[in-house]
Amino acid sequence: MFGYYLDLALRSLKRNKMLTALMVLAIAVGIGASMTTLTVMHLLSGDPLPTRSGTLFYPQVDPDPSPGQKQPYDVMDYRSALDLWSAHRADRQAMMAGSQLRLTAPQVNLPPLMAQMLSTTSDFFPMFDVPFRYGGGWTPQDDEKHARVAVISSDLNGKLFNGANSVGRTLRLKDTDVRIIGVLAPWRPSPQFYDVAGGRFSNGDTAGFYSKPEDVFLPFQSGLEINAGGFQPFTCWSMPDPVHMQNAPCVWVALWVQLDSAVKVGSYRRFVADYAAQQKALGRFVHADNTQLRSLMGWLDFNQVVPSDVRLQTWLAFAFLLICLFNTVGLLLAKFLRRAGEIGVRRALGASRAAVFAQCLVEAGAIGLLGGMGGLLLTSFGLWLVRSQPVEYADLVHLDTPMFLATFALAILVSLIAGALPALRASRIAPALQLKTL
Numbered sequence: 001m002f003g004y005y006l007d008l009a010l011r012s013l014k015r016n017k018m019l020t021a022l023m024v025l026a027i028a029v030g031i032g033a034s035m036t037t038l039t040v041m042h043l044l045s046g047d048p049l050p051t052r053s054g055t056l057f058y059p060q061v062d063p064d065p066s067p068g069q070k071q072p073y074d075v076m077d078y079r080s081a082l083d084l085w086s087a088h089r090a091d092r093q094a095m096m097a098g099s100q101l102r103l104t105a106p107q108v109n110l111p112p113l114m115a116q117m118l119s120t121t122s123d124f125f126p127m128f129d130v131p132f133r134y135g136g137g138w139t140p141q142d143d144e145k146h147a148r149v150a151v152i153s154s155d156l157n158g159k160l161f162n163g164a165n166s167v168g169r170t171l172r173l174k175d176t177d178v179r180i181i182g183v184l185a186p187w188r189p190s191p192q193f194y195d196v197a198g199g200r201f202s203n204g205d206t207a208g209f210y211s212k213p214e215d216v217f218l219p220f221q222s223g224l225e226i227n228a229g230g231f232q233p234f235t236c237w238s239m240p241d242p243v244h245m246q247n248a249p250c251v252w253v254a255l256w257v258q259l260d261s262a263v264k265v266g267s268y269r270r271f272v273a274d275y276a277a278q279q280k281a282l283g284r285f286v287h288a289d290n291t292q293l294r295s296l297m298g299w300l301d302f303n304q305v306v307p308s309d310v311r312l313q314t315w316l317a318f319a320f321l322l323i324c325l326f327n328t329v330g331l332l333l334a335k336f337l338r339r340a341g342e343i344g345v346r347r348a349l350g351a352s353r354a355a356v357f358a359q360c361l362v363e364a365g366a367i368g369l370l371g372g373m374g375g376l377l378l379t380s381f382g383l384w385l386v387r388s389q390p391v392e393y394a395d396l397v398h399l400d401t402p403m404f405l406a407t408f409a410l411a412i413l414v415s416l417i418a419g420a421l422p423a424l425r426a427s428r429i430a431p432a433l434q435l436k437t438l
Helices: 002-015 017-044 078-085 140-145 153-159 220-226 262-279 296-302 308-338 340-348 351-385 403-425 432-436
Strands: 056-060 092-104 113-120 132-135 149-152 170-173 176-184 216-219 255-257 293-294
Touching: 002 017, 002 340, 002 351, 017 308, 017 351, 078 092, 078 255, 078 262, 092 220, 113 220, 132 153, 149 153, 153 176, 153 293, 153 403, 170 216, 176 220, 216 220, 220 296, 255 340, 293 296, 308 351, 308 403, 351 403
Parallel strands: 113 216, 149 176
Antiparallel strands: 056 255, 056 293, 092 113, 092 170, 092 255, 132 176, 149 216, 170 176
């Protein structure tokens, strides 16, 4: 029967091409607007590390003696981060702090570059599943020895060495030479979760959460020594010495930990609380009870990573889709009621109300399928417009397979919802009344 209903639907659509085009256009425009914003929302609110996010946590303590602090700062002071990291109470842990510095490559005929550098510890790479194209990361022993080694990004390797294997080559960071031991494969976590702090990156960059990763990665203490005076604090409660940030009354160091079971999560949470209580007893902390241990996704939610304008645009797009839905309902109702005589004859010849209802729904579904095709084209055009905008996530926007399938599913669903009321009205047409008027 479905094939018969589909044949009737196609005949009906060809009979009044202008009305069909209006309905298809209404659905296509609504689908295109809503799926464009929904695709962007899907990208920005996704899990940046699906295989590992459930085991990654972000501890926080409050070293600020000022009263009235409701939440601990998004990053820690150096001593607190070092104490927690040195305790090795997690399966893995990584300290990190971002900064900018001048970079050159000896024997490479390029002017100096200003590069983003992340000073971190050896667990950073395995903990965050960072892929390598050449070489690998450094060892815990390199952390202890303050080794002059570096891992560089795929982008920087392309700029300096045309993408060749640069392991063993030398970089000059400010006035210090370091040896390249690893080159990352193209890597773009979205959002750049590990460096999120208070609506900006810990290095002070306010470009957003979707910028490319840093160009250079160094052992934590090596980075502090090479770029002394180049680290910007998140905030301070008294005047700092920018050259000796390790003793500054400032927060500027982030710490991530990996905890592979719920028992370990509870144990680490108690450990952080006990550490804060101990520091209060020593007179270093005032707010010992102000601690947090958030999961990766909880941390992103807390920092409101998804831009508020994207959320607003998504709601507006779906409101527009609702308007298109109402327009389609009106057009379908007019179309079906104009065929009252035809429907009356079918009923008189034995067609049931359910058969008429099903026929009308098949026709509405066919309109939705055509609208979905048009909506896909408009969605592609809308995403192209987004990619041309000067926003940090523009180059990440694309229509993946789930969103491609969702476009057609939403189009057909919308058309079936729009067609339900007109189909119900058409199925209730009294055949006797229509036959008398023929």
